[in-house]
Amino acid sequence: MKLIEAYIYEVTKRLPEKMRNDIALELRSTIEDMLPENYSELEVKNVLSKLGSPAELAASYRDTPRYLIGPQVYGAYINTIKMVAPWAILITLLVHIVESIVLFTGEEALLTAIINTFSITLANIITVLLQVLFWITIAFVIMERTGGLKGNIPMFTNKNTWTPDDLNNTIIVSKEKNIPISDIVFSIFGAVLLAILYFNADHLVGIYQSNENGKLIFTAPFFNQDTLLSYWPIILSLISLEITVNLYKLKVRKWTIPLAAINTIVHLLSTIAFFFIISNPELIHDAFIPQMADAIQTSPSTVSTFIDRFIWVGIAITIVTNIFDIFNNFRKASNRY
Structure with missing residues (x-):
């Protein structure tokens, strides 16, 4: 009963x-x-x-x-x-x-x-x-x-x-179906942090070198900020969607099939956007590869090859992680208890 x-x-x-x-x-x-x-x-x-x-x-x-x-x-x-x-x-x-x-x-x-x-x-x-x-x-x-x-x-x-x-x-929510509030809060924080990093990438990610006083100086950005900003409507939409979904999770606090489906759509859209952005040949700043090659005393072609491999590894990890997360969410939503 x-x-x-x-x-x-x-x-x-x-x-x-x-x-x-x-x-x-x-x-x-x-x-x-x-x-x-x-x-x-x-x-x-x-x-x-x-x-x-x-x-x-x-x-x-x-x-x-x-x-x-x-x-x-x-x-x-x-x-x-x-x-x-x-x-x-x-x-x-x-x-x-x-x-x-x-x-x-x-x-x-x-x-x-x-x-x-x-x-x-x-x-x-x-x-x-x-x-x-x-x-x-x-x-x-x-x-x-x-x-x-x-x-x-x-x-x-x-x-x-x-x-x-x-x-x-009383609404009975099993451990499997439960969405911890800490996961929701840190997902929202992650989305906000991503927005900050995205719009300030040319000042955050790149080559840092020490000057004569021992202080770090930013010398070359990794990303071409103009290329990144050309995708800003897509990124802003995805971040807003991520925050909205997490606010909905905060309301229901348990995994359901519709919620898992919505989460899957967000993952798919994010993965597609990530693939197109990271595979753009103009994404890397022109000054980065020569300065990095000079810093580690190797050829620009070696640095370029390493970056290409790093990008494809990043794409593969993103796809595998999202597939696992999608499967896990549907498993939780399908749990009868």
Whole structure:
């Protein structure tokens, strides 16, 4: 019966993954033992009412007691951290990237500026995560101790007046079908980062050399920016499509056949665009090959041959990776459990 499965799901999702299968079997057996042979929905509700709130029952299965955050709201506490932390990381990254671009004066090599920005951003991400953990913990402690979580606030608490009717709102999502919010957030970040790299490629990717003061100087770009920018409507459309699909994933939070199909279309369009751009003979800047050949003391033809092979390896890796991702997404969407 749906109520039984929903109740077991609500309990086990609050437990460590290694415990879930055993607890699910034990709990299903307990419920069946408490029910008569030909039971009705009302009898199921009575049994579940006796077992109590899924949050409290899940807390009773844990080996380690939680003293700071009570068992009734511990699951909501963890879920809130999981929901807020990825967005805190994303916002911190975006703020520092935009700030670095705006404040970049060109007086130092771009690679040096990127390394400095990365180290500062990493330190700030750690600080932000610690603050998120601290303030969420404080908020839950205060609300629980003062009775602020006794109301019907689904985002923060499992109601004190829990009833089996609440299970009608439960949507069972298996581990296979689930789309972690962290994957969504970092996919969106990846799309934004790609846009930044694409429109600044002639300042980011290329040859860096040390000057007499030991500072890195950008001497030759790898990409011809004019060639890249000739594809900007396609790239901007694909990036917008990628972000839109990820926002839809954030809404549904599980793999379905339609979502897997949409994701496949995005992959195919991206792969085709990548193939046409990277196979353009004018993609490589004219100054790059001679300077690289001089830097590594070889002939320009050798560098050109290596770049051609590198490009085809990149195309092959992209195709294989996308095929695997498409197959994996449809496999998750087709999973019945």
